Structures are given as structure tokens and as C-alpha cells.
Amino acid sequence: MTQNQGLVLENVVLGYGGGHVAVDKVSLEVRPGELVCLLGPSGCGKTSTLRIAAGLERVSAGTVHLNGRLVSGLGTHLPPEERHVGFLFQDYALFPHLNVLGNVAFGLDRLSGPEKRRQALERLSQVGMESYADAWPHQLSGGQQQRVALARALAPNPSLMLLDEPFSGLDKRLRDQVRDETLHVLKSSHVSTLMVTHDPEEAMFMADRIAVMRGGRIVQMDTPERLYSSPADPFVASFFGEVNSLFSQVIDGNVQTCLGPFPAPGFLNGAKVEMLIRPEGVHLREDPMGHAQVLASRLLGRTSLIHLKVERPDCLPVHLHARLASRALPPEGLRVALEIDRSQVFVFPISGE
């Protein structure tokens, strides 16, 4: 047997006619048993990257190795039917002319009849669908179809699972449940997984590591914690949750803002910067002499969101959001003083200069 070394993409480029490049020099690695998410807005090249890994697209340049074997690039293209990967499609793509059991057994051609049936049923029970073995795809709900599609893709014991927005067709409550179950099934199967999503919360829920993509490139690839605590640019920072954005200038090593100066090491004097503050990094303290005033307070379930107006004689007024975990709802018009958690503040140079 080949040594299980996961998936390795090196400088992969996918170009179409007319100079359009869908994937631009992408390099990434999915280690054995690891779950990696490709995260980005639509049209960022994440699905193309997934299809390249499956062999559904031919690379224009770069290489793809699967378990140590060259499968794409350098004149090689192993077709999808020989790659032994599982693919879970956004629309599930169940075969309408086969029942649930027939769908799951579809990839088990190498086995004899009874053994094929036994393994297919085993996979179905792993996703909790064994009682639907004789049902037809069109009789199932979206969540059930998703689970059957997952069982079908996992049935031949693929060395790599590829998931393309697998939960986007489900409504919110069902999505959380199916997501949870899918994570358990994938992790208990110890299969390397590459998953595509546009939902940062979903990526953080599912992934060991996340690759944030934009314009065909990987902007940053790291663990969810690192992406959240030290984003590489404003795009990544704002992708993982709402941020307050302030534009300002660095003077004597500090960003000058209406909230006071913030240290900005490494920036030249006079450099124009964008400063991002996560709403959860803004803390309030009641103070009649404070510079901020509560505009509105809204309870959003576990947290509450406070709209603030910050005014000082020497600067333009700033609108700021604060997120409180305490579920406190300060009354409108209350004067407060602000404390900003420095670890939730990110300063970036304004690009294009």
C-alpha cells in the first residue's frame, strides 16, 4: 500500500481562455486525517481548487500529489475515476434512478453482491439512514439526501474526501445538526478532507485549518484561532466577523483616532492606515463624563450589540459597535467611557499606495 500522505497542491494554476485565471498559484497541503476548509467569497476559485483535486479540471500549471503520487501536472492527468476520492456535491447529485441502497453501493463494484450490500448498509447506518435503504432520492428531505450522499462518497473508503458547500442547501437549524453529524462521521473515518465554504462560522466549526481565498489566491492559511487573532489583512479580519473600521494616520508611532492613540509599530510617520476593532473588544463603563453615548441596544441571543456614537471636540464623530457577552442592555442616551482590548485591534496599511 502507498503511504498515506494526504493531498499536496503546489503552485497550481487554472486558466480559462481569454486570460481569465480561476486559480492562481495555489499551494496547500491536507495532511492525513486533517480537515481543511477553503473559505472565500463566491468566485474566489475555491470550488475550482476542489475540482482540480478531484481531477474534474486539468491544471494549467503546477502539480497535485495524492498520497505521494503525482496525479496532475507535468503532463500527467489521472482521471477522476482512477483517483479514489470521495466527492460530496452542493446539490448532493444522488442518482434518481437508484434507491438509497443502490446509490450507496454504486461505488462498491469490486465487491460481491452480499458483501456490497453489507458494506453499503454499514455506511448508511453510520449516517443514521439504514431504515431508508429502500427509499428513492426524491422521497427524502434535503438533510436526508445530504447524509445519503455522504455515505455514498465514503462507502468506497476514499483516501481523500472533497466537500463542495455541503450544507448550503439546508435551512439554518437543520444545517447546524447535519454539520455536527458530518464532522463526527468524517473524523471517526480518519479521512483527509478538503471542504469548500463561503461561511466563516462553518469553516471555524469544521476545520482543523482554514485557507482563506480571494481572487484565485490563498490570502492566509492557518488554524481558526490564528486567523481570528492575527489576520493577515483587513479582508481576512472582516471575514471572521463584523469589525469596526477606522481610517486614520500614524503620527509618532501611534494611530491617531477619536478613541485615543493606538500604538502602531513599524509604520512610518504620516502613513495612512486602516484600523479594525472587533465589537467584542469594545468594553463600556458608565461614566457621565465619557465621550461615547449609547444610540441603541439590541439583544441578539447570547450577546447584545450596542450602537455607540463617539464625539470629541478635536475629531469627527465615529459610529462604533460593541458586542457584550453579558446580555446587558444599557439605556439609550447613556454616557459611557470606552476601554478597547488591544488584542482585538488590528492596524493595516491602506493598500494601493
Added chain:
Amino acid sequence: MPAFLALAFCGFAVLLGFLLPGGVLLAMAYETYGFEIPLDFLELAGNSTVLAALTGGLAVLLAIILGYAQRLHPTRLVKSCVRLSALGYAVPGSVIAVGTLVPLTFLDKTLAAFLDERFGIVLSGLLITGSIAALIYAYCVRFLAISVQTVEASLSKVTPSIEAAASTLGLGALKRLVRVHMPMIRGSLLTAALLVFVDVMKELPATMIMRPFNFDTLATRVFTLASDERLAEASLPALVIVAAGLIPVILLSRAIATSRPGGESA
């Protein structure tokens, strides 16, 4: 009241278009033949049905190959070849008959010369020209457009992700065609075969030109009798065309209805 008018209008159309001529034919046939159907009409019906069934099957097979080729390799060359193959529908049957006779005769002559030269076999007549095979070939040229169009449209039911799912599950192009595409579009394949079948049943000019000697179909017999002004005698083969066309229509529409997933036959 409007409902009644609509019903009356549609009923009137059925009456004028089907019941009246059908009734006249039926009456004529009864007057001429009574209840005894002559045996040679059964032979005629057999000839027509076999020709129509073989052509229907072949036209669908060719349409599958063309449609799937176009899907796997949607290049300009493949697409224009498929368009070209469907051109015969716009050409009159007699023109197609003459058009196919030229290459068939050439093929026959070459074959005869080859057999004579190599094996010393001297053929008494032409091998392909004037055979059932030549007739079916001409029918296919004429009616391929029908099956190609139906199959092409139905192949779009197999979404790209279904096709990709089958290939990631380890199926090559041919296996995918047999195990995914063909079962999924089974109903449309039957429809396509049926449409070609009905058209071949009625086809006259090409059949007149290309049929083997002493080989008659229902359509050629109706034509011969009608041109001799033996209209009463033509009534029975004419009715048999309608019946022979109708029975498979009923059988196949049942098969199509049950070929849906989860249907009775599955």
C-alpha cells in the same frame, strides 16, 4: 357555456380529423373484405413493423452515441457533425433515397470486385443495394434528426454534478453511459424510438425507390392500390398502418409512465 364551446370545438376537430375518415375507411374495409383479413396483409404489417422497429432501435443507438460524444467533447467539430447528421429530416425521402443509392452502389461494386479478385466469387447481383439494410440506412439518414433531438434534450437531465459523482465513484465514460445516463433517460429513449417507428411506418418515397424486389410495406401497398383508384381495397392496409402505429404508442407510453424512478416497473 365557454367550457361547452371549448369541448365542442375540440370534439369537432377529433370528429373531422380522426373519427370521420377512420369511420369511412372502416366501412369501406368491411364492405370489401368482411371480417376476413387476407393473410398477405399480415405479412405487409410484419414487414412494416420490423423495418420500423429496427430503424427505431438503430436511430436511438446512433443518437446516444452522437449525444454523448457531444457532451464529453463539446468542441465545434463534434457539434457541427451532430448538426450535420440531423440534416436529413429537411430533405425529401426520394432525394435521400437517390443520395444513398450512389454510395451504396459504389460500395457494392467495390465489394464485388474485391470478392471476385481475391476469392474468385462472382456475385449474381448487388449485395447491399436493394436490401433491407440499405432501406434502414436510408430511413436513418432521413429520421435521425428526431432521435438526436429527443436524446440530446433528455441528456441535460443528467446534471454535470451527477456525471462527476459517477466518475469520482470510479466509473469511466462508457460505464457511466450504461449505468447512469441510459437508465436516467430511459423514458426519452423509448419516446425517441417510438417517434422514429411511427415515421418509418408511414414513409413512402424512399421505400418505393429502395425496397428489395417483391418487398412491400403497408405504405407502398396503399399507394399502389390508391393510384389504381382501388380506394376500397386500400382502406384495410391504411387502417392497419394506423393500428400498427397505435399499438406500440399505447405500449410505449405505458412503459414511459412506469420508467420514472419509484414507478411500478422499478
